[in-house]
Amino acid sequence: MTDIHITNARVVRAGSVQQGEIVISDGTIDAAGSASSVPTPTDPETVIDADGMVALPGAIDVHTHMHDDDLFPDGIDFASQTASAVAGGVTTVIELPTQTPVTTPEAVRKKAKTCSALAHVDFGLVAGNIQDPSIDVTGIIDAGTPDFKTFTADPYLASDASIARLMRRAGDAGGTVRVHCETQGLLDDARSTIDGDEPNAYMDSRPLEAELDAISRAGYFAEYADCPLHVVHISSGSGAREGGRFKSRANVPVTLETCPQYLAFSKADVAEKGPFLKVNPSLKSDAERGRLWEAVRDGTIDLIGTDHFPTYRETRKAGWEDIWEPYAGLPGVETMVEFLASEGVHEGRISWPRLHELVCAAPARKAGMYPRKGSLRVGTDADVMLIRAGEYEVSAADHTFVGGWTPYEGQRWSARVDTVIAGGEIVAEDHEVLSRAGRGQFLDRPL
Numbered sequence: 225m226t227d228i229h230i231t232n233a234r235v236v237r238a239g240s241v242q243q244g245e246i247v248i249s250d251g252t253i254d255a256a257g258s259a260s261s262v263p264t265p266t267d268p269e270t271v272i273d274a275d276g277m278v279a280l281p282g283a284i285d286v287h288t289h290m291h292d293d294d295l296f297p298d299g300i301d302f303a304s305q306t307a308s309a310v311a312g313g314v315t316t317v318i319e320l321p322t323q324t325p326v327t328t329p330e331a332v333r334k335k336a337k338t339c340s341a342l343a344h345v346d347f348g349l350v351a352g353n354i355q356d357p358s359i360d361v362t363g364i365i366d367a368g369t370p371d372f373k374t375f376t377a378d379p380y381l382a383s384d385a386s387i388a389r390l391m392r393r394a395g396d397a398g399g400t401v402r403v404h405c406e407t408q409g410l411l412d413d414a415r416s417t418i419d420g421d422e423p424n425a426y427m428d429s430r431p432l433e434a435e436l437d438a439i440s441r442a443g444y445f446a447e448y449a450d451c452p453l454h455v456v457h458i459s460s461g462s463g464a465r466e467g468g469r470f471k472s473r474a475n476v477p478v479t480l481e482t483c484p485q486y487l488a489f490s491k492a493d494v495a496e497k498g499p500f501l502k503v504n505p506s507l508k509s510d511a512e513r514g515r516l517w518e519a520v521r522d523g524t525i526d527l528i529g530t531d532h533f534p535t536y537r538e539t540r541k542a543g544w545e546d547i548w549e550p551y552a553g554l555p556g557v558e559t560m561v562e563f564l565a566s567e568g569v570h571e572g573r574i575s576w577p578r579l580h581e582l583v584c585a586a587p588a589r590k591a592g593m594y595p596r597k598g599s600l601r602v603g604t605d606a607d608v609m610l611i612r613a614g615e616y617e618v619s620a621a622d623h624t625f626v627g628g629w630t631p632y633e634g635q636r637w638s639a640r641v642d643t644v645i646a647g648g649e650i651v652a653e654d655h656e657v658l659s660r661a662g663r664g665q666f667l668d669r670p671l
């Protein structure tokens with residue numbers, strides 16, 4: 225029996241947008257294509273008339289910080305944060321460590337178990353934050369993740385030799401390494417020249433050159449170590465260009481990620497938003513923001529993740545008094561798709577197929593889950609989002625996110641996530657979450 229029949233949608237796939245239909249049964253895609261190519265199901269349980277709406281595979285966010293027993297306060301956990309994901313059309317997340325290390329096979333298994341009980345969406349894990357490369361690389365891969373995270377900056381700074389050795393060992397075992405790229409020495413020196421504690425002081429403490437130097441060196445390290453490299457959260461167009469050099473010349477795959485916040489905001493916005501734009505790497509100039517959109521459009525940037533980091537509004541507000549006080553990081557999983565559809569597609573910066581690549585297909589490939597995730601192919605997981613057009617004002621009050629704020633508050637957007645389907649179930653409608661904690665599955669990512 226057919227569970228869901230979506231009609232009259234503009235179905236987005238790699239390279240095309242086509243008026244058509246999607247048929248879902250038993251949690252998988254039964255058919256997707258033009259109305260004439262899709263046999264009309266006889267007895268669908270639910271029919272969704274998607275007239276005027278765009279249909280895409282559910283988005284995959286390859287960079288979230290959603291669960292940390294030691295760091296996050298009550299109410300912020302994998303349940304509330306994956307609920308926020310599903311409200312925004314994100315049906316799979318790849319979760320990274322924050323403060324609590326995930327550097328042993330036991331820690332991977334423990335986090336997978338904890339998060340499985342809480343997950344609204346399917347998820348994978350990343351091991352990190354690795355400072356000592358003498359870890360059980362193959363044991364961690366066997367426990368479910370070949371994806372290792374390390375840093376060139378505090379608070380999880382790894383030495384050059386440690387990064388090189390980690391890359392060598394991960395590369396030999398068939399794994400990949402993702403690197404936070406800002407050179408600590410340049411951050412230290414910049415900080416030493418700054419006296420104030422106002423929000424702009426923070427921006428000035430993390431210079432562009434720290435990112436450029438670290439991306440360049442991570443590229444050479446990956447070539448040396450023969451290890452696939454993923455550069456997370458690139459904050460500048462120049463950073464994307466720096467990483468792009470290695471994509472064409474490196475002997476190993478190099479993938480480049482940016483986040484919506486670096487496309488939406490620049491240093492110029494900090495006077496108004498203050499601590500609500502405190503993020504690492506910090507925001508750069510408006511010119512760099514423009515160059516970054518160009519890199520997103522032309523394919524230099526491979527994919528978009530959010531670096532979602534949840535805090536409560538009250539905690540973050542303290543940063544108006546002392547910007548060094550609150551933890552850096554922005555909530556973003558619920559707004560990623562709507563931002564990119566509104567400010568990217570509707571504003572003419574990218575096409576629907578490019579959005580499909582940036583938040584569906586490329587993240588699924590990066591996570592080793594394509595085409596099961598990130599496509600609408602027959603037989604794959606029925607994760608689908610429908611997006612409708614219509615102007616509205618962004619307000620945290622309309623969001624599922626429990627922190628009570630969004631950096632996009634007050635912006636006027638033109639695309640909204642209407643209906644979200646995951647595993648063949650309707651899990652959200654207009655940011656109202658209908659799924660349940662524990663519905664999502666841990667996606668073991670063996671080699």
Ligand SMILES: [Zn+2]
Binds near residue numbers: 287289320
């Ligand atoms: Zn992160």
